[in-house]
Amino acid sequence: MKDSVNKTELVILRSFEAKETDRIYSAFSKERGKIRFIGIGTRKIKAKLASGLEPINMAEVFLVKGRALDRVRGVIILKQFQAIRADWEKIVVAKRVLRILDKMSPEMEANKEIYEALESWLFRLENSQLKNNTERLFLLRLLWRVICWNGIQPDLFNCTCCQNKITSQVRYELILAQGVLCIDCLESGQKRQASVLVNQNVIKLMRILPTCSNEVLERIVVRKEDLAVLEVITRQILSFSLGEKVDF
Numbered sequence: 395m396k397d398s399v400n401k402t403e404l405v406i407l408r409s410f411e412a413k414e415t416d417r418i419y420s421a422f423s424k425e426r427g428k429i430r431f432i433g434i435g436t437r438k439i440k441a442k443l444a445s446g447l448e449p450i451n452m453a454e455v456f457l458v459k460g461r462a463l464d465r466v467r468g469v470i471i472l473k474q475f476q477a478i479r480a481d482w483e484k485i486v487v488a489k490r491v492l493r494i495l496d497k498m499s500p501e502m503e504a505n506k507e508i509y510e511a512l513e514s515w516l517f518r519l520e521n522s523q524l525k526n527n528t529e530r531l532f533l534l535r536l537l538w539r540v541i542c543w544n545g546i547q548p549d550l551f552n553c554t555c556c557q558n559k560i561t562s563q564v565r566y567e568l569i570l571a572q573g574v575l576c577i578d579c580l581e582s583g584q585k586r587q588a589s590v591l592v593n594q595n596v597i598k599l600m601r602i603l604p605t606c607s608n609e610v611l612e613r614i615v616v617r618k619e620d621l622a623v624l625e626v627i628t629r630q631i632l633s634f635s636l637g638e639k640v641d642f
Protein backbone atom coordinates (compact mmCIF):
# COMPACT_ATOMS: atom_id res chain seq x y z
CA MET A 395 0.00 0.00 0.00
CA LYS A 396 1.28 3.43 -0.88
CA ASP A 397 1.89 5.75 2.09
CA SER A 398 -0.18 8.90 1.98
CA VAL A 399 2.04 11.96 1.84
CA ASN A 400 1.09 15.21 3.48
CA LYS A 401 2.56 18.47 2.18
CA THR A 402 3.00 21.11 4.88
CA GLU A 403 4.34 24.67 4.77
CA LEU A 404 6.32 25.49 7.90
CA VAL A 405 9.21 27.21 9.65
CA ILE A 406 11.74 24.91 11.35
CA LEU A 407 12.02 25.97 15.00
CA ARG A 408 14.57 23.55 16.41
CA SER A 409 16.09 20.13 15.86
CA PHE A 410 17.30 17.49 18.30
CA GLU A 411 19.56 14.48 17.90
CA ALA A 412 17.71 11.19 18.10
CA LYS A 413 18.90 7.60 18.04
CA GLU A 414 21.53 6.50 15.52
CA THR A 415 21.64 9.05 12.70
CA ASP A 416 18.11 10.40 13.05
CA ARG A 417 17.01 13.86 14.00
CA ILE A 418 13.74 15.09 15.47
CA TYR A 419 12.39 18.41 14.24
CA SER A 420 10.05 20.88 15.84
CA ALA A 421 8.35 23.25 13.40
CA PHE A 422 5.57 25.82 13.26
CA SER A 423 3.27 25.01 10.36
CA LYS A 424 0.76 27.22 8.62
CA GLU A 425 -2.11 24.75 8.76
CA ARG A 426 -1.53 22.76 11.96
CA GLY A 427 0.48 24.97 14.31
CA LYS A 428 3.43 23.36 16.06
CA ILE A 429 4.29 19.87 14.86
CA ARG A 430 7.13 17.43 15.46
CA PHE A 431 8.48 14.91 12.99
CA ILE A 432 11.51 12.72 12.44
CA GLY A 433 14.17 12.77 9.75
CA ILE A 434 15.59 9.27 9.30
CA GLY A 435 19.33 9.44 8.72
CA THR A 436 19.43 13.24 8.55
CA ARG A 437 22.55 13.30 10.75
CA LYS A 438 24.53 11.32 8.18
CA ILE A 439 27.11 13.36 6.32
CA LYS A 440 25.59 14.86 3.18
CA ALA A 441 22.09 13.70 4.08
CA LYS A 442 20.07 15.17 1.26
CA LEU A 443 17.22 16.36 3.46
CA ALA A 444 19.29 17.89 6.25
CA SER A 445 20.15 21.22 4.63
CA GLY A 446 16.50 21.84 3.83
CA LEU A 447 15.55 21.21 7.44
CA GLU A 448 17.95 23.63 9.12
CA PRO A 449 16.29 25.71 11.87
CA ILE A 450 14.99 29.13 10.64
CA ASN A 451 14.29 27.69 7.14
CA MET A 452 10.86 28.20 5.70
CA ALA A 453 9.99 25.12 3.69
CA GLU A 454 7.40 22.80 2.24
CA VAL A 455 7.88 19.45 3.89
CA PHE A 456 6.43 16.13 2.72
CA LEU A 457 5.43 14.00 5.68
CA VAL A 458 4.40 10.35 5.90
CA LYS A 459 2.37 9.09 8.84
CA GLY A 460 4.55 7.21 11.32
CA ARG A 461 3.75 5.25 14.48
CA ALA A 462 4.95 7.83 17.01
CA LEU A 463 6.11 10.67 14.78
CA ASP A 464 5.54 11.51 11.13
CA ARG A 465 8.59 10.94 8.90
CA VAL A 466 10.04 13.41 6.37
CA ARG A 467 10.09 12.19 2.78
CA GLY A 468 11.14 15.36 1.04
CA VAL A 469 11.60 19.08 1.42
CA ILE A 470 11.36 22.13 -0.81
CA ILE A 471 13.12 25.17 0.63
CA LEU A 472 11.00 28.31 0.31
CA LYS A 473 13.38 30.68 2.08
CA GLN A 474 16.76 30.10 3.72
CA PHE A 475 17.19 33.60 5.20
CA GLN A 476 20.81 33.94 4.09
CA ALA A 477 21.22 37.44 5.52
CA ILE A 478 20.14 36.23 8.96
CA ARG A 479 22.55 33.29 8.75
CA ALA A 480 25.39 35.59 7.69
CA ASP A 481 24.94 37.80 10.76
CA TRP A 482 25.91 36.26 14.07
CA GLU A 483 23.76 38.65 16.15
CA LYS A 484 20.69 38.05 13.99
CA ILE A 485 21.10 34.28 14.30
CA VAL A 486 21.25 34.53 18.08
CA VAL A 487 18.03 36.57 18.21
CA ALA A 488 16.27 34.32 15.69
CA LYS A 489 17.19 31.15 17.60
CA ARG A 490 16.04 32.65 20.91
CA VAL A 491 12.69 33.66 19.45
CA LEU A 492 12.15 30.27 17.75
CA ARG A 493 12.93 28.59 21.07
CA ILE A 494 10.34 30.75 22.89
CA LEU A 495 7.81 29.87 20.20
CA ASP A 496 8.65 26.18 20.48
CA LYS A 497 8.22 26.21 24.25
CA MET A 498 5.02 28.27 24.28
CA SER A 499 3.09 26.60 21.46
CA PRO A 500 0.83 23.63 22.14
CA GLU A 501 1.22 20.85 19.57
CA MET A 502 -1.25 20.56 16.69
CA GLU A 503 -3.13 23.74 17.47
CA ALA A 504 -3.35 25.85 14.33
CA ASN A 505 -2.78 29.59 14.62
CA LYS A 506 -2.47 31.41 11.32
CA GLU A 507 -2.02 34.83 12.97
CA ILE A 508 1.10 33.56 14.71
CA TYR A 509 2.42 31.90 11.56
CA GLU A 510 1.93 35.14 9.62
CA ALA A 511 3.55 37.23 12.35
CA LEU A 512 6.51 34.83 12.44
CA GLU A 513 6.90 34.89 8.66
CA SER A 514 6.67 38.72 8.49
CA TRP A 515 9.20 39.16 11.29
CA LEU A 516 11.72 36.75 9.71
CA PHE A 517 11.49 38.62 6.39
CA ARG A 518 11.85 41.92 8.25
CA LEU A 519 14.93 40.63 10.12
CA GLU A 520 16.37 39.32 6.84
CA ASN A 521 15.99 42.66 5.07
CA SER A 522 16.67 45.27 7.73
CA GLN A 523 19.01 46.19 10.54
CA LEU A 524 18.63 44.23 13.73
CA LYS A 525 16.94 46.29 16.45
CA ASN A 526 15.67 49.11 14.30
CA ASN A 527 12.23 50.22 15.48
CA THR A 528 10.18 48.48 12.81
CA GLU A 529 12.02 45.17 13.21
CA ARG A 530 11.37 45.35 16.96
CA LEU A 531 7.67 46.16 16.44
CA PHE A 532 7.29 43.14 14.13
CA LEU A 533 9.01 40.96 16.73
CA LEU A 534 6.92 42.35 19.60
CA ARG A 535 3.70 41.76 17.64
CA LEU A 536 4.72 38.10 17.27
CA LEU A 537 5.57 37.76 20.96
CA TRP A 538 2.36 39.49 22.08
CA ARG A 539 0.31 37.18 19.89
CA VAL A 540 2.04 34.29 21.66
CA ILE A 541 1.37 35.93 25.04
CA CYS A 542 -2.34 36.41 24.21
CA TRP A 543 -2.59 32.87 22.79
CA ASN A 544 -1.35 31.58 26.15
CA GLY A 545 -3.81 33.84 27.98
CA ILE A 546 -1.08 35.46 30.08
CA GLN A 547 -1.51 39.07 28.93
CA PRO A 548 -2.11 41.63 31.68
CA ASP A 549 -5.57 43.23 31.82
CA LEU A 550 -5.06 46.63 30.21
CA PHE A 551 -8.65 47.84 30.40
CA ASN A 552 -9.78 47.44 34.01
CA CYS A 553 -7.99 48.39 37.20
CA THR A 554 -6.39 45.33 38.75
CA CYS A 555 -7.16 46.68 42.23
CA CYS A 556 -10.69 48.20 42.18
CA GLN A 557 -11.83 46.68 38.84
CA ASN A 558 -13.01 50.07 37.53
CA LYS A 559 -12.55 50.83 33.85
CA ILE A 560 -9.19 52.45 33.11
CA THR A 561 -9.85 55.88 31.64
CA SER A 562 -7.24 57.92 29.86
CA GLN A 563 -4.47 58.88 32.24
CA VAL A 564 -0.90 60.04 31.84
CA ARG A 565 0.89 57.66 34.14
CA TYR A 566 0.19 53.99 34.64
CA GLU A 567 1.61 51.37 36.89
CA LEU A 568 1.67 47.93 35.36
CA ILE A 569 1.67 44.95 37.65
CA LEU A 570 3.10 42.18 35.57
CA ALA A 571 0.85 39.31 34.57
CA GLN A 572 -2.03 41.10 36.31
CA GLY A 573 -2.74 44.51 34.89
CA VAL A 574 -2.70 48.24 35.46
CA LEU A 575 -3.82 50.44 38.33
CA CYS A 576 -6.33 53.26 37.78
CA ILE A 577 -5.32 56.79 38.75
CA ASP A 578 -7.27 56.63 42.06
CA CYS A 579 -5.57 53.45 43.20
CA LEU A 580 -2.24 54.74 41.92
CA GLU A 581 -2.57 57.97 43.92
CA SER A 582 -3.80 56.24 47.04
CA GLY A 583 -0.45 54.46 46.94
CA GLN A 584 -1.57 50.86 46.51
CA LYS A 585 1.68 48.98 46.87
CA ARG A 586 2.28 46.04 44.60
CA GLN A 587 5.25 43.83 43.96
CA ALA A 588 7.00 43.60 40.60
CA SER A 589 5.45 46.65 39.03
CA VAL A 590 6.68 49.00 36.32
CA LEU A 591 5.72 52.60 35.66
CA VAL A 592 4.65 53.08 32.07
CA ASN A 593 3.24 55.95 30.03
CA GLN A 594 0.21 56.18 27.73
CA ASN A 595 2.21 55.27 24.62
CA VAL A 596 3.33 51.95 26.06
CA ILE A 597 -0.19 51.05 27.22
CA LYS A 598 -1.57 51.93 23.78
CA LEU A 599 1.08 49.82 22.06
CA MET A 600 0.31 46.80 24.24
CA ARG A 601 -3.40 47.17 23.50
CA ILE A 602 -3.09 47.39 19.71
CA LEU A 603 0.07 45.43 18.88
CA PRO A 604 -1.39 41.89 18.70
CA THR A 605 -4.05 42.89 16.16
CA CYS A 606 -1.97 45.22 13.95
CA SER A 607 -1.59 44.46 10.24
CA ASN A 608 1.81 44.78 8.53
CA GLU A 609 0.70 48.06 6.93
CA VAL A 610 -0.23 49.57 10.29
CA LEU A 611 2.98 48.32 11.94
CA GLU A 612 5.06 50.00 9.26
CA ARG A 613 3.36 53.32 9.95
CA ILE A 614 3.67 53.28 13.75
CA VAL A 615 6.13 55.87 15.00
CA VAL A 616 7.53 54.85 18.34
CA ARG A 617 10.17 56.34 20.61
CA LYS A 618 13.20 54.21 21.48
CA GLU A 619 12.49 54.70 25.22
CA ASP A 620 8.93 53.41 24.92
CA LEU A 621 10.08 50.43 22.91
CA ALA A 622 12.70 49.66 25.56
CA VAL A 623 10.05 49.67 28.32
CA LEU A 624 7.81 47.42 26.25
CA GLU A 625 10.70 45.01 25.72
CA VAL A 626 11.39 44.87 29.46
CA ILE A 627 7.72 44.08 30.17
CA THR A 628 7.60 41.46 27.41
CA ARG A 629 10.75 39.75 28.71
CA GLN A 630 9.36 39.67 32.22
CA ILE A 631 5.99 38.21 31.20
CA LEU A 632 7.69 35.50 29.12
CA SER A 633 10.30 34.76 31.79
CA PHE A 634 7.60 34.49 34.45
CA SER A 635 5.57 32.13 32.29
CA LEU A 636 8.48 29.90 31.26
CA GLY A 637 10.17 29.93 34.66
CA GLU A 638 13.51 30.90 33.14
CA LYS A 639 15.27 34.07 32.08
CA VAL A 640 14.10 34.96 28.57
CA ASP A 641 15.88 37.31 26.19
CA PHE A 642 15.47 38.17 22.52
Ligand SMILES: [Zn+2]
Nearest residue numbers: 553556576579
Ligand atom coordinates in the same frame (compact mmCIF):
# COMPACT_ATOMS: atom_id res chain seq x y z
ZN1 LIG B 1 -8.40 51.21 40.82
